[in-house]
Amino acid sequence: AQSVTQLDSQVPVFEEAPVELRCNYSSSVSVYLFWYVQYPNQGLQLLLKYLSGSTLVKGINGFEAEFNKSQTSFHLRKPSVHISDTAEYFCAVSGPNQGGKLIFGQGTELSVKP
């Protein structure tokens, strides 16, 4: 079975500071990994995804993530955050033969303060 753990439930950070949101996964098969962002009372928007190839994945809004197979991690990073990045961030895992199903982590609330 696949599972995802987001190690931080809340991450407060000041504007223009760098941020890392941590995600670890567990899977006995090949994985596809995703980061989504959710603004209050809205659906989810895909930030980036890893299916194969380069382990460093660049996404929208200046975010990037690195797939680390040995550490079973897929941490999300941004070098300089904005107030508008304040939102809930979800890491998710899927894989081949999963029928497209996503297993979500518990979410990390990123709070950017001026």
Added chain:
Amino acid sequence: GAVVSQHPSRVICKSGTSVKIECRSLDFQATTMFWYRQFPKQSLMLMATSNEGSKATYEQGVEKDKFLINHASLTLSTLTVTSAHPEDSSFYICSAEGGIAYEQYFGPGTRLTVT
């Protein structure tokens, strides 16, 4: 492109009544649609997967007779919460997959409140 809409965005109903939520892919054909439930400050829990023209596949613990899912066309899936009770109050989110492999597009969600 790749827009998914949900209707209604908010609904309040009395206990014992049924509520239908629509999920539409506006500019692409969705081969598969997913329905999730999200409690406040919590993650998304997959309820069921639906493919156009076939019966939905429900996750363990989800009552299929209570949460009726219909995927009548490649652009529309509906979730009907039958005989709703206060514990069914939640944020329901749908997503649609089509076109780009392993990429789901999410609707804006429907806030259901059962009084």
